[in-house]
Amino acid sequence: MQFVKKTLGNLEALLPKRFRSKDPRVAVIRMNGAIGMAQPLRAGLSAAGVSPLLEKAFNLPRAKAVAIIINSPGGAPAQAHLIYQRIKSLAAEKELPVFIFVEDVAASGGYMIACAGDEIYADPTSIVGSIGVVSAGFGFDRFIEKHGIDRRVHTSGKSKAMLDPFHPENPDDIAHLKNLQEQIHIFFKDLVREGRKDKLKADEDFLFSGSFWVGAEALNYGLIDGLGNIHQIMREKYGEKVKLNLLSPPKPSLLGRLLGKGAQVEMSLIQPEALISAVEERSLWARFGLWN
Template structure:
């Protein structure tokens, strides 16, 4: 309706440029939210995506991604929300990779109708990883006795304070294979014949944007502003969709700290920060 009304206006009153909403999806992908970290989840991104796709005058939405991955569930939920909104609002989705779109970050990237990356960006890492620590020797040295009581023989599976169990590892690997297969099928569905037949494509390896283009993981090399201006005209403007802010300009968390209070939240923040740091460090960042 708005476009129709603008056509009725004298030419001198009509906007002489196209404005493209931009959503920045930057951070590790984790369930929930915390005031101690910047992360991505469906709850933290849904509002921005809804606002961007609700712009009736924009022919497309641009999404900037900089993520080393994280939760496969949250990655797929964000991917699905982007595709659903694109279909509902009939808009093209342009995805731009900054430093990295790997693992779950790449899963979100394939929601784009096209993926553009910098030549030095990192893309790929189509795989599944689980990591933890074992503390069995440590608790012996400091004289701590571990006491666990369960209802269900497998309830303490993968307990870090117990020696690794062959059956536990086999069960974990079976879960990983199912998640990996879901990831592979999603990439094949979206990228189709663009993908090369390189046998390493789905092994978890990652590549630069240059190599990613050769493998069919992305569609081109470049930056957001230049690419969109080449697509929609030199006067194209970008409109950043910002996350909601609180009274003092801080990003509002989508969920508050629970019953543990500030101390528990701070401890959780330290653990989550270490986890996020490990995700980024895999790609030298």
């Protein structure tokens, strides 16, 4: 089916203008999931993963705009920024406006990506914001001590085992982590200021506190531009005959899906990292009262 659509699209581009469809087109892609949280049975959002789809969207023949539907609780800040940069770069290169539509949540890194859009829209019940930086983990030092387990770590470099969850917390390590978080937070705040420019309507200490709000509140604070869904807003912008072209990532071959599924299930059974990754992503969604 994808081959047929691509072929028809290429053939249409070869037709004289008087024979081409005159209905405006908007390329639509979805970004769903935690950022950088790749799992054996579920892929998270990453720059490498979404770049081919972004290229496809910005090169759609006769596209008037690109619309991105976001549903993400955040994740890795570097990956969020790389996706943000790719959107901005392609938008400038192709001279196309970008509209962002928030579904359940665009928080933390998800909101960072949203700031790449010229306009951001959300449902009144969407969760928006969380402009801050968080680091979370577990401490197992008392557990292993209670059970007579020795932790043996050998390093070259005194900070190489920093924040080891099997050792008691070190105040110097915590200070270093706080410094890293502060630098990332400053960067995040500057990016939001640049993306929203003079649209922000509340005190920055309040907006950048890491708190989050429903869509109606986010609109009052200038974090988004309006309330509504993609069908409603795009019709208002481009008329009732606008065509929303939802682009999907290429699917692997049948053999690839069969082999990949088997390999993924086997790996998930033998790798505890898969379970830990799933718990981490679930905790990200749970922060906003959501489960995925």
